[in-house]
Amino acid sequence: MNLTLKIWRQKDSKTKGQMVEYKVSDISEHMSFLEMMDVLNEQLISSGDEPVAFDHDCREGICGMCSMFINGEAHGPDRGITTCQLHMRMFKDGDTITIEPFRAKAFPVIKDLVVDRSSFERIQQAGGYISVNTSGNTQDANAIPIAKEAADKAMDAATCIGCGACVATCKNSSAMLFVGAKVSQYALLPQGRVEAAERVLNMVEQMDKEGFGNCTNTGACEIECPKGISLENIARMNREYLSASLKG
Ligand code: SF4
Numbered sequence: 001m002n003l004t005l006k007i008w009r010q011k012d013s014k015t016k017g018q019m020v021e022y023k024v025s026d027i028s029e030h031m032s033f034l035e036m037m038d039v040l041n042e043q044l045i046s047s048g049d050e051p052v053a054f055d056h057d058c059r060e061g062i063c064g065m066c067s068m069f070i071n072g073e074a075h076g077p078d079r080g081i082t083t084c085q086l087h088m089r090m091f092k093d094g095d096t097i098t099i100e101p102f103r104a105k106a107f108p109v110i111k112d113l114v115v116d117r118s119s120f121e122r123i124q125q126a127g128g129y130i131s132v133n134t135s136g137n138t139q140d141a142n143a144i145p146i147a148k149e150a151a152d153k154a155m156d157a158a159t160c161i162g163c164g165a166c167v168a169t170c171k172n173s174s175a176m177l178f179v180g181a182k183v184s185q186y187a188l189l190p191q192g193r194v195e196a197a198e199r200v201l202n203m204v205e206q207m208d209k210e211g212f213g214n215c216t217n218t219g220a221c222e223i224e225c226p227k228g229i230s231l232e233n234i235a236r237m238n239r240e241y242l243s244a245s246l247k248g
């Protein structure tokens with residue numbers, strides 16, 4: 001395949017960026033999207049140009065690093081996958097592909113396609129954990145009965161990889177699907193109930209502090225989420241938040 005790429009280039013967080021056009025040729029349909037980007041970068045390096053900076057780590061849909069907005073969609077045109085799992089067979093010879101960073105006030109661009117998602121880390125630090133006090137009398141976690149449905153839902157919520165596609169997709173740049181998933185994964189389990197009220201209040205407070213928008217129930221986040229995190233998690237977070245607020 002021969003392709004035209006229109007890519008967001010931005011030197012650093014302070015410099016204004018712009019779309020720049022590149023051509024790549026002989027791209028195999030079996031390549032992953034990131035392998036195609038590697039081909040472009042090798043081409044740029046050989047001609048003495050600066051390669052395109054983009055985030056990636058595992059390249060197998062686990063780490064959540066590969067944040068790219070491809071042809072107007074977070075993680076590109078396929079469903080239930082991350083950018084690193086996107087294959088070039090989703091495109092055809094002669095296509096023009098636009099590639100931009102995930103855009104949101106709380107995800108400032110560091111360089112080219114790399115954005116700063118440390119706002120997610122700070123939300124996690126505000127409550128995305130459980131405290132385990134090992135006094136010597138700690139109960140074996142396996143001895144605590146948990147309903148199958150609750151365990152399954154907690155597991156589903158825990159599959160969120162913190163990629164930020166939900167934020168990039170949302171017209172309000174809301175992080176509620178991410179935070180909803182993180183709150184839910186603990187709220188559904190007895191081990192997470194101990195600090196549940198404090199957790200939801202602190203995580204939501206941090207989310208607001210970071211400048212994410214509110215949820216207006218559009219549902220675009222659920223569609224673009226590579227892990228299929230359900231809107232049900234936002235509803236659960238709202239219920240948790242309301243009951244924690246009423247407890248005062
Ligand atoms: S909820 Fe989905 S889209 Fe949002 S950060 Fe988690 S995995 Fe990514």
Ligand code: FES
Pocket residue numbers: 055056057058059060061062063064065066082083084085
């Ligand atoms: S590089 Fe890890 S999820 Fe894509």
